[in-house]
Amino acid sequence: MNATITPACKPGDYKSDVKPIWCPGCGDYHVLLAFTRALAELGRPAQEIVLVSGIGCSSRIPAYMSCYGFHGIHGRSLAVAAGVKIARPDLTVVVASGDGDGYSIGGNHFIHACRRNVDITYIVMDNRIYGMTKGQPSPTTEPDFDTALAPGGTGLRPFNPLVIALASGANYVARAFAGNPQQAGALIADAIRHPGFSFVEVLSPCVTYRPDQKAWKERVHPPPVEATDDPARAARRLMTDDGFNIGVLYRGNRAPYGPRAAAVVHDLAQFESEFEF
Amino acid sequence: MNATITPACKPGDYKSDVKPIWCPGCGDYHVLLAFTRALAELGRPAQEIVLVSGIGCSSRIPAYMSCYGFHGIHGRSLAVAAGVKIARPDLTVVVASGDGDGYSIGGNHFIHACRRNVDITYIVMDNRIYGMTKGQPSPTTEPDFDTALAPGGTGLRPFNPLVIALASGANYVARAFAGNPQQAGALIADAIRHPGFSFVEVLSPCVTYRPDQKAWKERVHPPPVEATDDPARAARRLMTDDGFNIGVLYRGNRAPYGPRAAAVVHDLAQFESEFEF
Amino acid sequence: MADDPVSVSVALLGSGGAGVLTTGQLLLEALCRAGWNGLLTRSVGPQIRGGEAAALLRLSAQPVECHSGGFDLLLAIDWHNADRFGSEIALHPDALVIGDPSGGAAPAAMVPSSARRGDLRCAELCKLHPEWRANMIALGAAARLLAIPDEVLERVIDDRFGHKGEAAMAANLAARRAGAEAVAGFALARSPPPAQANHGKRWLITGNEAVGLGALRGGVRFAAAYPITPASEILEWLAPKLAQVGGSLVQAEDELASVNMIIGASYGGTPSLTATSGPGLSLMVESIGLATAAEVPIVVVDVMRGGPSTGIPTKSEQADLNIAVYGLHGDAPHLVIAPQTIPDCLLSTQWAAFLAEALQTPVIVLSDQFLGQAQGAIARPADIAFVGRRLRAEPAGGAYRRYALTGTGVSPMAIPGTAGGQYTADGLTHTERGVPTSSAHDHAAQLDKRRDKLEQYDYGQLWATLEGEGDTAVLTWGSLTGVAREALTLAANRGVRARLIAPRLLAPARPAAMRAALAGVRRVVVVEQSHGAQFHKYLRAHYDLPADTRVLQRPGPLTIRPTEICDALLAERAA
């Protein structure tokens, strides 16, 4: 589906010719735009980039881009991506997910990816709803948001993914807004450049099941202070912010997951001596 | 396996006659003692208490007690316990787990149990190793601890389960030490009494694969300050503590997961009208 | 071969926003009120909104359990992406094709050259009357061609949209009339059969709703689940209902959690259920094995969709038979029950809840997207006596043996709260008391017990649908049962008699009952909707089939049609 391309710097070069299935007006179109801008900014050839995703409207994105893509099963994208990157450290590995895919079914891989700190970038397109399955609440859905599955609301406190990322060891934490693809693209590029596990939460409205999210564009604002490299300080800030701070919120300096060792044994027969007697 | 008992207040009444498979000297014997002390302190009849666990040396504990027990599969104890408690709010539900069972394979249920805030108590017997499967590293194992599976150490930053619990919404966070069963018992009792999801990390040495943990008894100490009810403050403290603070560290006041609604429809035929035409 | 003459089939087409699915529902309701029976299914693409959509409707005097071989009327609000339906919508040679010429053209491959064509200028009319909606025009046209009385249709429209005010209603009615008038010059090649009065109490219900009601009737009071297409409607129907009967439904973080939650709730004494589709079932198999070993009753509904992997979420297939029957590690006997029709979704789920409790076992209910999302008119299902009752222990002192070896294999179960009943439920091999053991003797004893309780139970007539006579049998299951039943009628009209054998109980196998059902059968046609002939291999494994056994099988989404089975039966005779 993806055309052959030569090293390119135009966002359009990172788009494929597959038509998205998204609803007209969906925030994910802007995230797609942000992605292509980010990759153009980085300037790496599309064939050296792998975009992994799970299942959901958001997770459809790899097919719409011209890099290598992996559209796996629901909730497992981070594990697939870790495998790609550990075995192929030469590739740039980016993961796209949704709030259901990433925080609900994929929650365990999320916290362990933060801890493992493999040099990948994790973009979650958060619309606080399950779009693909037609409107069930996700971990970030507001407690009083009415749905058929949870009439009157779940009554549950929404997840704060940024705090959890930080608590689990993520090395870079940022929030972006789909409604500003230029800034979102810059943040994604910055996250990809940052070593280790980088996490970018992208607020991406679902116009079909959350038309109320059109109001997000009025609510977003820059963070009151510069990004910190102190996790404890970042945690306190994030635990008290309003969820609409847009920008880099934590920039850590942990060394990424160690690279593969160089081969020192070239003939497998060397392993046989332990069996001889 | 469990004898019929009448409402009792002696720790011994909460023990069954099944002989533990634990290695001589294992910290889990002390946790068992702490459990029976806690239940005796609470004084609820054994038949009104359910102890759920997963798989691991630590998870063997239900069979050794005289309450109702559920020894399920690896990593899923919190989900089983939520089902028990939501359907049977009249029971006291306690969960026992290990650092592998609870933080590795069970990590997603952990963070979601914290968020859901069902009124259950979660005790993790942390020995920073997989005891049952003979010595592989767990999420809390030190990065340089040598094992066959990770020669020279994993190189990974250990998990901080207390911070993750807090970030995810746990309503009570404490740390106990198996070497002090009296104090550990009191903490467990306190945690059970506290409404909502209570989490107690119990340092419980594995004498077989972590003989170095015998030194823990010299390292534990009381927390420098009183428990707070401010999650942001608690998070900052926990992110910087040495992991050997013993006591209650956070005591929240979120309302627990809502109780089941009382039945308002008593004849299922009332639901049929929507199908008639 | 000609089609069954007493039904008429209609395909309504349009891109998602155009509301064809609503149109289909209104049409179905109107024709049922007018005295017919009907079945409505939908076919949609992967888009959440705005993609291609079709409402497929069949009308008959008799109860309708499947679609026929072809459509008599194709009515398109627009032709946007209509080619995507490919062979899913096959027209009769004398079909009538009505569409809006401004909205593109009918895909050539779809329309037989002999079909008659007409125009319905929805877009133009809506431009003239901005308050009209295209789907109301289409509704009026379709209703007129089906000879649905105007009053009936208008009452249906009023029931649905009356609350929107008089102006809106007037527009709807005007639009409907315009549609009716636009097709005044047309008639279907075959006119609808006469409507009938006095159907008794009837419902319009989907299979997914019927599963929900069956669960409630069977005593289920707790559900935990994770959303997935095409099972979510079961959960969405159940959520408010469970709350109203004092139970609850929890949306879990994933399927691993949902199945373990219902195991916990059931261990606590509350009959419990989850619903999912193939990917979710895959995630549950370890825990279902736990329920087998620890003998905890649960019901797991799998509404099958196209596989493998994420496959085709919106389309039907019968390819989860393997995982349902064989998907647990170790020797883990459990029940698998497959409903066959919409009303059977209710009965089978209720039976499943009953058996789960009676036998302290997990039960997998294998529905499919066709059954789950099809809406049909059915006679109100009678209240039957299947309400889950667990054999409870009331220990009277002495060591309670949770897994006692009894004659039936079912051991009295203590529910938390019962004094003296304390035990630890365990997925490790255990003794009668529930204490872990590695002994070969204990292992064999508990394996025997768990097998025997399922095999020795008397499942009665419900184990299978057995109909007809003759030395040829159609062996099928699930939603193809209705298709096969119709095929047998078609064949009988052509002088060929055959039996229908459709097991509802897929596990445990019932060799003696099947032997009796097959007595005198010399030829078998196995019919199933899977690529790998899973049902045929399952039958071979557990039953003795005659040497002359043929397989008529195909994966989803194209379902097998009655005429195809009938053809196979006629070919048998010819051969």
Add this chain to the structure above:
Amino acid sequence: MADDPVSVSVALLGSGGAGVLTTGQLLLEALCRAGWNGLLTRSVGPQIRGGEAAALLRLSAQPVECHSGGFDLLLAIDWHNADRFGSEIALHPDALVIGDPSGGAAPAAMVPSSARRGDLRCAELCKLHPEWRANMIALGAAARLLAIPDEVLERVIDDRFGHKGEAAMAANLAARRAGAEAVAGFALARSPPPAQANHGKRWLITGNEAVGLGALRGGVRFAAAYPITPASEILEWLAPKLAQVGGSLVQAEDELASVNMIIGASYGGTPSLTATSGPGLSLMVESIGLATAAEVPIVVVDVMRGGPSTGIPTKSEQADLNIAVYGLHGDAPHLVIAPQTIPDCLLSTQWAAFLAEALQTPVIVLSDQFLGQAQGAIARPADIAFVGRRLRAEPAGGAYRRYALTGTGVSPMAIPGTAGGQYTADGLTHTERGVPTSSAHDHAAQLDKRRDKLEQYDYGQLWATLEGEGDTAVLTWGSLTGVAREALTLAANRGVRARLIAPRLLAPARPAAMRAALAGVRRVVVVEQSHGAQFHKYLRAHYDLPADTRVLQRPGPLTIRPTEICDALLAERAA
């Protein structure tokens, strides 16, 4: 029936701390160095430390693939919990039973009345000589009874403990001598067969280690896994080795992660493997289905243990056949390969890695606890040419079709980094280009492709072990193949000839090859270690068996013995 006369079997008993497992290993090494072949298995309880433990050893001039019907020598350092072994350790009527009378008494049920008894006062000797260890005394005793030359034994002890210093060595040797002297008055009823020189290059290796080496030889360079008994040794063997060859092993957070990690690594071009047991395999089935649909080569080793659920982690069973063959939702053809002996663990895993790459498919390797943890002497396996080579795409412009329909069903695969090869791997039903589709046509085309690539491949002779002649066949699989092979020898010695048919390739089924293998066979005995006769039902599903087919089957942990199969064959003749 009498046992095979050319081997001697020894059971060493003692509670965990007493070191019987080490003693068994030293004895095995000594007897192999002395010119015999041997097999060592262990039987342990659920305790991590201090529980009952047995080292079960069999010595023969020929390669040893299984235990015999009974033990000639039972040597107990203590009798702590010895009753827990129950029928797992069966003694010959003329067996010699040696134990420490101060450490309890031999369980009555274990010792035939005709057995001879002797004392070995380990505890007393160790009290006299605090630097001695009981297991060295036992080692000396056992070695003497087996007529292992002293120099050989002492060299083995020196190799193992020499580094501990001279004083320790002197104590060990003194203890060994004391043990030897203590049994000077005894002899085994049947003396060991003569040792042989010139075995060629031999290894002492476990099945789990052999799997690890097979994986490396097959080209595997990435592994991700989650610990589980009895598979962990594969991972622990591989971890340092993979690092040394420039690969890596990751301990994942759970099995869902591990299998997806290897899918990712393999998608990136690196042949990859995971190893687990039943509970972990259960968690992987959804993802294995993804690998099927997205056509990503992976190898999943399942070392089977007692099931269902957590079952009996330390004991062997063959009850994961169902889930391995049928456990994926939807129609998801994949390979299932079962090794039969310790050297075959190497060959089969290597073949699996080769086939995974060649056919772009997941392969499940079904080993079991017996094979995995048994240690045996084997001839060094030859280097064979199975090294995974994937058909790679080198796109030259134009739209790359990842899932192109080719004659073989295998499509050239682009590896990330390859310019122009960009595509999206997908678990949704897709077109040749990998774009999601709901079309019946595309669905069928890709299902056909994935089935055909597996079915049309020429697997050659390796698909099954076929030995012997006659109109009776023993049909078995996995670790029972060695048992059946020995049974055939026993039967032949009694004038009954039979064939051995043991498929190594369980999926896809090979009907033509099986038909040929069964040509002329009129009677079949199916032999398997499962409660539900899973293998028999599998055979019925896919193959035509003669009407006279019997099943000799039993769940774990008691394995089936050669004599039992031989008896079944003799009974066939008598009948």
